[in-house]
Amino acid sequence: MTTDAPRRNEITVELPAPEDAQLRFIGVIHTPWSDRKDCPRQGRADGPECRLVLDPTWVPALAGLEDYAQIEVLYWLDRSRRDLLTQSPRSDGATVGTFALRSPVRPNPIGTSRVDLVRIDGAEVVVRGLDCLDGTPLLDIKPDRCAFSPKAPAKPGVAS
Numbered sequence: 001m002t003t004d005a006p007r008r009n010e011i012t013v014e015l016p017a018p019e020d021a022q023l024r025f026i027g028v029i030h031t032p033w034s035d036r037k038d039c040p041r042q043g044r045a046d047g048p049e050c051r052l053v054l055d056p057t058w059v060p061a062l063a064g065l066e067d068y069a070q071i072e073v074l075y076w077l078d079r080s081r082r083d084l085l086t087q088s089p090r091s092d093g094a095t096v097g098t099f100a101l102r103s104p105v106r107p108n109p110i111g112t113s114r115v116d117l118v119r120i121d122g123a124e125v126v127v128r129g130l131d132c133l134d135g136t137p138l139l140d141i142k143p144d145r146c147a148f149s150p151k152a153p154a155k156p157g158v159a160s
Ligand code: SAM
Pocket: 036, 039, 040, 041, 042, 043, 076, 077, 078, 079, 080, 102, 103, 104, 110, 111, 112, 113, 131, 132, 133, 135, 136, 137
């Protein structure tokens, strides 16, 4: 967690000891961005290819994902502070509550993006539309809920 000084009007909270939710990182995300100033605030469909590199244990869990044109990626914004109740995203003193923002600064820094699935190559899932720093831990992958997926209609009787 970073300890950058809060901006004007930002309110911090003394964090209680964490409870262990037993999250497991399932891999790591490789993107072109190692510096926050270069990283997009939200991913774009015409963004660069990024790679979700799964730990070998989880490769069998990718079976069937190739049928989807879009997927949701959940990741852990590991370089965020976690103790702000209000934030001044534009540094102009105007504040808004953390839960009214998609800022990476939040009590549990989970990022989510709906991305285009480009290809799956073994343990690597290549996507477009991400907005995280290189080396961001990967939490989960889910098929998208939108009307355009899966590419092939779901088989009758198979739960999504
Ligand atoms: N799309 C996700 C969401 O809406 O939940 C994340 C949006 S958040 C505004 C994206 C920003 O988080 C990036 O522009 C970058 O400044 C920051 N960020 C990206 N990766 C991060 C990481 N691993 N740790 C901390 N901050 C990160």
